[in-house]
Amino acid sequence: MEVCKSSPPCKRMNPQTIDLEGPYRLLHCSSKGDKIGVMQELEKHVEPNLADYDKRTALHLASCEGCTEIVVLLLEKGADVNSVDRWGRTPLSDARSFGHEDICKLLESRGGIDPVGLDSRTPCYEIDYEEVDMDGATLIGEGAYGEVYLVKWRGTEVAAKTIRSSIASNLKVKHTFLKELGLWQKLRHPNIVQFLGVLKHPDRLIFLTDYLRNGSLYDILKKKGRLDPLTAVAYALDIARGMNYLHQHKPHPIIHRDLTPRNVLQDESGHLKVTDFGLSKIAQEKDAGYKMTGGTGSYRYMAPEVYRRESYGKSVDVFSFALLVYEMFQGGPSNRAELPEQVADKRAYEDSRPSLSSFVYPEPIKMLLRECWHKNPECRPTFEEIILKLENIEDTLRHERPIGDCCGCIIL
Numbered sequence: 001m002e003v004c005k006s007s008p009p010c011k012r013m014n015p016q017t018i019d020l021e022g023p024y025r026l027l028h029c030s031s032k033g034d035k036i037g038v039m040q041e042l043e044k045h046v047e048p049n050l051a052d053y054d055k056r057t058a059l060h061l062a063s064c065e066g067c068t069e070i071v072v073l074l075l076e077k078g079a080d081v082n083s084v085d086r087w088g089r090t091p092l093s094d095a096r097s098f099g100h101e102d103i104c105k106l107l108e109s110r111g112g113i114d115p116v117g118l119d120s121r122t123p124c125y126e127i128d129y130e131e132v133d134m135d136g137a138t139l140i141g142e143g144a145y146g147e148v149y150l151v152k153w154r155g156t157e158v159a160a161k162t163i164r165s166s167i168a169s170n171l172k173v174k175h176t177f178l179k180e181l182g183l184w185q186k187l188r189h190p191n192i193v194q195f196l197g198v199l200k201h202p203d204r205l206i207f208l209t210d211y212l213r214n215g216s217l218y219d220i221l222k223k224k225g226r227l228d229p230l231t232a233v234a235y236a237l238d239i240a241r242g243m244n245y246l247h248q249h250k251p252h253p254i255i256h257r258d259l260t261p262r263n264v265l266q267d268e269s270g271h272l273k274v275t276d277f278g279l280s281k282i283a284q285e286k287d288a289g290y291k292m293t294g295g296t297g298s299y300r301y302m303a304p305e306v307y308r309r310e311s312y313g314k315s316v317d318v319f320s321f322a323l324l325v326y327e328m329f330q331g332g333p334s335n336r337a338e339l340p341e342q343v344a345d346k347r348a349y350e351d352s353r354p355s356l357s358s359f360v361y362p363e364p365i366k367m368l369l370r371e372c373w374h375k376n377p378e379c380r381p382t383f384e385e386i387i388l389k390l391e392n393i394e395d396t397l398r399h400e401r402p403i404g405d406c407c408g409c410i411i412l
């Protein structure tokens with residue numbers, strides 16, 4: 001299983017607390033240039049190659065922050081000069097991106113390589129601000145990062161996602177954001193929203209994606225309520241195919257971490273597409289110290305291991321997926337009256353799951369959901385397996401449909 005590390009387990013109902021007394025203090029101190037703190041942690045025998053959930057080590061952080069003394073210290077203590085993070089970047093890739101020449105030389109002298117090479121410096125595709133009619137923009141929604149507008153770019157309707165200046169003004173956060181967007185711009189799949197580029201602007205961070213006029217799965221469920229089983233299965237297949245593409249991405253899988261009904265959009269042909277992967281952790285990083293670990297995603301869809309701040313992998317998306325499928329059959333979320341954080345808490349500590357009425361859920365869907373939200377992440381199926389199961393379920397449902405069945409009534 002692809003395993004990432006989140007911050008250490010925290011107390012119940014307080015998942016955002018960062019435990020600076022735990023071993024992750026090494027990462028915090030390395031990013032802050034706190035040499036004494038780093039020495040204290042190493043003396044406590046904290047593993048110098050300890051990594052966060054993005055597989056970023058203390059050496060990555062010190063290299064990107066330009067903390068030369070810490071880099072020297074970590075190398076002396078056996079830090080791996082070529083540790084690779086989730087984006088395939090080594091400490092040298094980071095030192096190069098931020099122009100820390102002395103650290104680059106140091107890392108190179110110890111055998112450091114930069115596998116992404118030029119690629120790490122290839123910026124996101126840039127779009128001239130003048131080409132976009134921001135004055136004629138129509139507000140279509142607002143999320144954690146900022147507002148989303150419908151705009152015209154070269155005569156085509158596209159979505160412009162604006163990033164709040166409180167987020168974008170922090171250089172480190174901006175850099176991470178652009179790195180995630182750089183990853184997104186390489187992705188192409190019928191069930192993934194297409195990234196188009198970043199607007200060239202000195203102060204504002206705005207990026208363009210395809211505009212999906214039917215809105216989100218959240219909007220659809222709000223309007224239509226419960227979906228008929230065949231539609232629900234067809235939608236589930238769209239999401240699973242998009243997710244499988246992300247999870248099978250080479251050289252590193254992409255974990256969405258914030259798969260919610262709002263992050264699934266519908267195109268004009270009725271197909272669903274997944275959007276906003278990998279960005280959730282940045283939105284939470286309002287004041288951006290070294291805290292980009294743990295607690296990502298919306299609580300209502302969060303896998304128990306993420307809430308408990310344990311190690312986690314791709315199967316966190318499978319857990320969230322199960323809740324989306326549940327909602328498509330149910331017409332909305334379970335435990336609506338409870339706060340999302342309470343729901344996540346009960347799922348994480350009491351193993352609570354939504355109940356599945358036999359009137360609503362076909363038996364194979366019930367079985368699939370139970371597997372997907374299994375408390376043991378290792379027992380959850382992969383999206384590849386889910387697709388096969390759903391294709392079989394779709395087949396069965398099609399053949400089970402009684403002749404003469406229309407709009408739910410049977411003509412005898």
Ligand SMILES: Nc1ncnc2c1ncn2[C@@H]1O[C@H](COP(=O)(O)OP(=O)(O)OP(=O)(O)O)[C@@H](O)[C@H]1O
Nearest residue numbers: 140141142143144145148159210211212216262263
């Ligand atoms: N490409 C798009 N095409 C059409 N509508 C979109 C597009 N992207 C976003 N929207 C609309 O704008 C709303 C806000 O989107 P945004 O991604 O910023 O936040 P969110 O997904 O709702 O929440 P969060 O930021 O917490 O994930 C969405 O709910 C959706 O209705």
